[in-house]
Amino acid sequence: MDINPLVILLAAIFTNNILLVYFLGMCSYLSVSREITSSIGLGMAVFFVLTFTSGINYLIYHYILIPLDLVYLQYIIFIIVIAAFVQLTEIVIERFSPVLYYTLGIFLPLITVNCAILGVSLFMVIRQYSFIQSVAYGAGSGLGWLVAILALAGIRSRLKDKYLPRGMNNAAISLIITGIMALAFIGFSGVAIIQ
Amino acid sequence: MIVVIINNVIILAGIGGFLALLLVLADFFLANYGDCQIDINDKRQFTVKGGNSLLNSLAENDVFIPSACGGRGTCGLCKVTVKEGGGPLLPTEKPYLDAEEIEKGVRLSCQVKVKKDIFITIPEALFSIRKFKGIVDNIIDYTYDTKGIIITLQDPAKIDFQAGQYIQLQSRKYPRSKQIVSRAYSMANSPDRNNIIELIIRKVPDGIMTTFTHEYMKEGDQILLTGPYGEFFIRDTEADMIFVAGGSGMAPFKGILEDLSAKDTKRHIVYFFGARTEKDLFLVNEMKEYEKKMKDFTFIPVLSQPDEDTDWDGPTGYIPPLLDKYVRDPKNTEGYLCGSPALIASTEKKMKELGIDKIYYDSFG
Numbered sequence: 001m002d003i004n005p006l007v008i009l010l011a012a013i014f015t016n017n018i019l020l021v022y023f024l025g026m027c028s029y030l031s032v033s034r035e036i037t038s039s040i041g042l043g044m045a046v047f048f049v050l051t052f053t054s055g056i057n058y059l060i061y062h063y064i065l066i067p068l069d070l071v072y073l074q075y076i077i078f079i080i081v082i083a084a085f086v087q088l089t090e091i092v093i094e095r096f097s098p099v100l101y102y103t104l105g106i107f108l109p110l111i112t113v114n115c116a117i118l119g120v121s122l123f124m125v126i127r128q129y130s131f132i133q134s135v136a137y138g139a140g141s142g143l144g145w146l147v148a149i150l151a152l153a154g155i156r157s158r159l160k161d162k163y164l165p166r167g168m169n170n171a172a173i174s175l176i177i178t179g180i181m182a183l184a185f186i187g188f189s190g191v192a193i194i195q
Numbered sequence: 196m197i198v199v200i201i202n203n204v205i206i207l208a209g210i211g212g213f214l215a216l217l218l219v220l221a222d223f224f225l226a227n228y229g230d231c232q233i234d235i236n237d238k239r240q241f242t243v244k245g246g247n248s249l250l251n252s253l254a255e256n257d258v259f260i261p262s263a264c265g266g267r268g269t270c271g272l273c274k275v276t277v278k279e280g281g282g283p284l285l286p287t288e289k290p291y292l293d294a295e296e297i298e299k300g301v302r303l304s305c306q307v308k309v310k311k312d313i314f315i316t317i318p319e320a321l322f323s324i325r326k327f328k329g330i331v332d333n334i335i336d337y338t339y340d341t342k343g344i345i346i347t348l349q350d351p352a353k354i355d356f357q358a359g360q361y362i363q364l365q366s367r368k369y370p371r372s373k374q375i376v377s378r379a380y381s382m383a384n385s386p387d388r389n390n391i392i393e394l395i396i397r398k399v400p401d402g403i404m405t406t407f408t409h410e411y412m413k414e415g416d417q418i419l420l421t422g423p424y425g426e427f428f429i430r431d432t433e434a435d436m437i438f439v440a441g442g443s444g445m446a447p448f449k450g451i452l453e454d455l456s457a458k459d460t461k462r463h464i465v466y467f468f469g470a471r472t473e474k475d476l477f478l479v480n481e482m483k484e485y486e487k488k489m490k491d492f493t494f495i496p497v498l499s500q501p502d503e504d505t506d507w508d509g510p511t512g513y514i515p516p517l518l519d520k521y522v523r524d525p526k527n528t529e530g531y532l533c534g535s536p537a538l539i540a541s542t543e544k545k546m547k548e549l550g551i552d553k554i555y556y557d558s559f560g
Binding site: 060064080091092095098099 | 206215217218222
């Protein structure tokens with residue numbers, strides 16, 4: 001696999017958007033997209049965690065698990081790394097932005113079980129990326145997630161004082177919007193950057 | 196085989212241990228705020244370890260800010276004015292503050308964390324709130340879910356308060372809860388008996404505190420509490436008074452009536468007490484005694500859902516619609532409420548409709 005990391009990064013943002021094409025990381029995407037400020041915060045946190053965990057997981061996978069023939073431990077090890085990294089992010093955010101810390105509330109620790117994060121680490125293994133490619137893929141997916149949640153938050157903030165039929169509020173309308181956005185993003189595949 | 200297992204364990208433990216070490220280091224360097232100074236009213240200063248909530252840091256130094264919910268950010272009572280060093284206003288505080296308070300720098304002390312030197316102002320009266328040690332002297336079963344608890348104070352041996360004020364009781368660890376919590380309960384005795392504290396506590400299903408008081412607390416146990424708190428006391432006027440209580444909301448009125456009766460008041464008082472069924476009524480005879488003893492006091496128990504086969508001939512349904520008949524002059528009437536948030540909200544609404552604007556209650560969140 002010899003693809004330019006920059007291409008992987010762009011592809012992860014647009015054509016292979018982890019959220020809008022693979023539909024991973026939905027829970028916090030739907031819940032924290034009410035306000036633009038908090039969705040930027042969570043998006044940044046996901047970006048930070050994704051970039052670092054894909055790199056660390058790459059190193060652990062290729063330099064510890066493969067030589068020792070312990071590839072079957074990848075799931076549990078990836079999760080441990082992700083959990084520890086989320087804790088670290090939490091400490092950093094609490095220190096430097098208490099407002100963001102309280103706005104994100106429970107969703108910050110919940111990044112641990114955000115399937116987008118584990119998904120990226122597993123995709124990187126399946127697609128046999130190199131280290132640089134993996135980090136680019138992680139960063140790209142993080143940015144892609146940020147773009148997706150930001151787009152939804154923008155749309156939802158405009159919908160705030162509009163009339164919606166009963167039962168269409170919140171999650172229902174968000175899923176419909178997400179579906180339409182997903183169609184648009186899949187449309188990017190026509191711009192073939194990557195197979 | 197055994198080598199594989201050991202290998203697995205070593206690798207997993209190694210990676211886990213390394214990450215744990217990283218976290219410990221981060222915690223040490225990033226979450227360590229060192230010693231911070233708290234300055235109150237430019238008069239008292241003390242040094243605390245940074246990182247804890249302002250409410251707890253103050254309590255450690257024997258300054259007790261009223262907080263009915265015990266620091267969960269749900270009652271909005273623990274307001275202090277932070278002049279400097281409180282950090283930005285948090286979304287958890289906003290619902291409890293109005294624009295004027297935000298302008299002045301009022302914050303909820305349970306949400307503000309002490310991260311650097313902090314300068315605050317609090318009402319001088321709060322300095323009189325003390326911590327008390329007491330012994331549980333007597334536990335009375337009022338109904339199937341409501342108990343009366345009498346605590347004899349030891350250290351200090353006396354409490355100065357006004358009838359109707361409340362204290363914060365502290366729970367202990369017990370088999371089903373490792374948490375220590377504080378909850379607010381009104382005192383049901385008059386200030387004349389200031390060596391004891393009498394409480395009326397109704398069991399909340401799965402409540403940390405009431406499970407403790409109803410199932411684990413025994414006579415002879417030592418107990419900690421702080422107080423007195425609250426603005427719920429009788430205003431010194433000649434106006435008519437309407438008391439409205441539900442369930443354990445009986446407590447402050449029991450204390451207030453004891454006090455008023457001892458002072459031989461001539462004020463016109465009507466006391467509505469709401470309960471579901473006759474099983475939920477208690478202290479009715481004591482209230483009837485006050486009716487005889489006091490000059491102008493009427494006690495009206497109201498059942499919301501009386502059992503069908505009883506001979507209950509008193510009023511039924513909800514309390515607010517009954518008020519019309521008993522308000523003589525709304526401009527010269529004070530309302531005192533204690534009970535569930537729903538009861539307080541509906542009664543306050545009704546009283547305002549009737550034109551009563553002096554309405555007093557403590558909201559325990």
